[in-house]
Amino acid sequence: MAVGTQTTPGSREVSTEWADPGFFAQQSRARNLFRVLRQLVVRPEGHKTMPTKAGLVLILLALGIGSSAYNTASNILFMTLALLLSCLLLSGLLSWTNFKGLRWRLITESHLRAGEPAPVCIELRNEKKWLPTYSLWFGLVARTNQFDVQLPLERRLDAGQITRLEWLLKPSVRCVETVSITQLRSQFPFGFLSKVIALDQGREVAVWPARIPYRFKPGQGPFSRREGVSHRRSGSGTELINLRQYRSGDPPRLIHWKASARQRRLLVREMAEEQRETYLVFVETPESLWRSKDQFETLCSFAAALAEDLFRQEQLWGVAVNGEPVRPVRRLADLHGFLDRLSGLEPVAGFQPSSHMNGATVIRFAPGAGKEVHAYVGGRTAGSA
Numbered sequence: 001m002a003v004g005t006q007t008t009p010g011s012r013e014v015s016t017e018w019a020d021p022g023f024f025a026q027q028s029r030a031r032n033l034f035r036v037l038r039q040l041v042v043r044p045e046g047h048k049t050m051p052t053k054a055g056l057v058l059i060l061l062a063l064g065i066g067s068s069a070y071n072t073a074s075n076i077l078f079m080t081l082a083l084l085l086s087c088l089l090l091s092g093l094l095s096w097t098n099f100k101g102l103r104w105r106l107i108t109e110s111h112l113r114a115g116e117p118a119p120v121c122i123e124l125r126n127e128k129k130w131l132p133t134y135s136l137w138f139g140l141v142a143r144t145n146q147f148d149v150q151l152p153l154e155r156r157l158d159a160g161q162i163t164r165l166e167w168l169l170k171p172s173v174r175c176v177e178t179v180s181i182t183q184l185r186s187q188f189p190f191g192f193l194s195k196v197i198a199l200d201q202g203r204e205v206a207v208w209p210a211r212i213p214y215r216f217k218p219g220q221g222p223f224s225r226r227e228g229v230s231h232r233r234s235g236s237g238t239e240l241i242n243l244r245q246y247r248s249g250d251p252p253r254l255i256h257w258k259a260s261a262r263q264r265r266l267l268v269r270e271m272a273e274e275q276r277e278t279y280l281v282f283v284e285t286p287e288s289l290w291r292s293k294d295q296f297e298t299l300c301s302f303a304a305a306l307a308e309d310l311f312r313q314e315q316l317w318g319v320a321v322n323g324e325p326v327r328p329v330r331r332l333a334d335l336h337g338f339l340d341r342l343s344g345l346e347p348v349a350g351f352q353p354s355s356h357m358n359g360a361t362v363i364r365f366a367p368g369a370g371k372e373v374h375a376y377v378g379g380r381t382a383g384s385a
Helices: 029-041 053-072 075-099 257-263 293-312 332-343
Strands: 005-007 013-016 047-051 102-109 111-113 118-126 136-142 147-152 162-169 175-186 193-208 234-245 267-272 279-283 316-321 362-367 373-377 380-384
Touching: 013 193, 047 053, 053 075, 075 175, 075 193, 102 111, 102 175, 102 193, 111 332, 118 136, 136 162, 147 162, 193 332, 257 267, 279 293, 293 316, 293 332, 293 362, 293 373, 316 332
Parallel strands: 111 193, 279 316, 279 362
Antiparallel strands: 005 013, 013 102, 047 193, 102 118, 118 162, 136 147, 136 175, 175 193, 234 267, 362 373, 373 380
16 A cells, blocks of 8 residues: 655645555455455454444344253254354455445645644545445544544445545644554444454644744844845846746736747746845754743744744745755745744754854844743844744
8 A cells, every 4th residue: 555645736735645455456356255255264464353332242142042042952043143143244244345445545734833723634435336335434643743533434425436534633732743544444334343454644744833923123224135145036126137937826917928929938027126124034943042842932933923924025035944054035835844844843952053144134033031032133132922
């Protein structure tokens, strides 16, 4: 059962590949029948067949009737015992047909945010030609946030149909979360036996830091940039700086029709951004400085919220974490990469804060009193959270 990830173009959903129980894969009908009969005797690894409460009552009843039939030599009691035992056997056999032809995949958002609910879906498809599927439960876990749920198929799934089972996951902490399908369970057809198949299908998803309220009012000091960074960048100004090939999402008003006709491909104008102050968000996490766990979480949330807001205002030109290279932020994917990095960020032992990035446009952070974290621009306090 191969597991991978697939992303639908233009969608935030990310899914694993389709999976199935694998009982009948690439086998003839005769070989499938022998496999089923063999697996009823020799249990495959990870498979369990357990009696339900109703099944336990039936087994006890069968034992009582069997004892009475043996002592009295009553044919009617032997026939009743045979009927009860055949119900148990038929329940086990028909449970295989309930799984046959099923395929499923796990679908999540490309990222989650701490404290905000997000859907986790199982898309289920019944590829049988005639028979429907009933009474299924999928076991789902979010390991880091310690959630464990049973997601039921509440209605029957007819042959050839597709449905979605949805769970609203609300992670409580930022992390790199692993969301997995751990088991598939069925009590079809009579509810006497519970058939459980162990699964291990899942994917990792970044849980971004929670947004928190903060204050950020940088001073009106002299405008400057780090040496080596160009003052001109793509934006919505009036000065033409370049022509480039059209990309999905570019506004039609920027298409240069004459140049496109000459080149026989769509070209768009890149305009210089209007002059405005922009910032580099620089996050340093030496263990000697960030000893309080609550204060460190405030740091991550503050840096994430500030970076998002600066990006929306077109005032974020780059980000950096500890000694890693500076990452320019030119598009939304660059910002998401920074937030993904914050989701797994931890204090670093033996790291010393650097001084080579001091400048009027560099935003740095330092702990304050209690859980408070301060932001500094050019050595002056510019905000806090």
